[in-house]
Amino acid sequence: MALLYMSLEKYVQTVTIRGVGPDQSWARFSAMYPPPLISNREAAHLRATADTLRGERRGRLLRFLGSADIVDAAAVPPEVIATGVSFLCLDTSCNALVRLMLVPEGQADLATGHICVTSPMGLPFLGRRRGEIVTCPTLVGVEMAFEIVEVPAPLTVDSGS
Template sequence: MAKISYYTEEGLNRLKAELNEMKTRGRTEIARQIAEARDKGDLSENAEYDAAKDAQGLHEMKISKLEEILSNARILDESSIDTSLVAVLSTVKIKNRKNGAEMSYTLVSEEEADLKTGRISVGSPIGKGLLGKKVGEMAEIKIPAGVVEFEVLEISRS
């Protein structure tokens, strides 16, 4: 059974644009590379041709994966998010109980995650550990460096 993922409208549009780019420019570029390599002679000993065909296979696999993701994508109605609990598209301000550091993250789908902009995946260890928590609750989260305890300070809509 396919896994349904929830996206912001912006994130879904970005995925659709990426798929369109791959189907148009990406395929055209690979076809050009194959034609160029084919023009160089004997295909049985043509490493460029083999590499271009491999690239074509990988490109088509990426297109297929993106099409599958989009077929199971849904836009999440942000107005329906309960801000009393941490959920997808919630912005959560948390405090590390050990060192007192405060940080703020927005929980998003895996494809929209970008740590530089404070967007973490609901499938990440921190994302999973925060889901369903309320303000004031503690979340013990196992990360590669060990177990970290976070206090949920604030929950808002992104």
């Protein structure tokens, strides 16, 4: 068992996420997951937001954009978490299900589960899918881990026949 642990640890240490240093806690996604997938429209909004930010928050957002796979909006599957998408996740520290939604700057309300997409808690969810484990820092310096349980596809309106 110790041999398996050592070889896995060696593998994880050698894998890096494109454009992200290993010391950024927000970027410590499991090495088994692909880079976050975001639309070119979402990326443009995030770049515009980064221009209004300063310091570490701006740097975190720019590093995220550098590590993400940015594709045409039509190519993003509906089960990918994006701004405005409500999703269900499991807080692994207390085994509680939590419904969250990523929202733009200024619309966050933690009591209703709306978290700012550019915040240290929101950014790690962006571009992720069901089944992935996301870690994010808290204000007290402890990392929380969430397993994404459900990302419902957006409802489509049937125009009738």
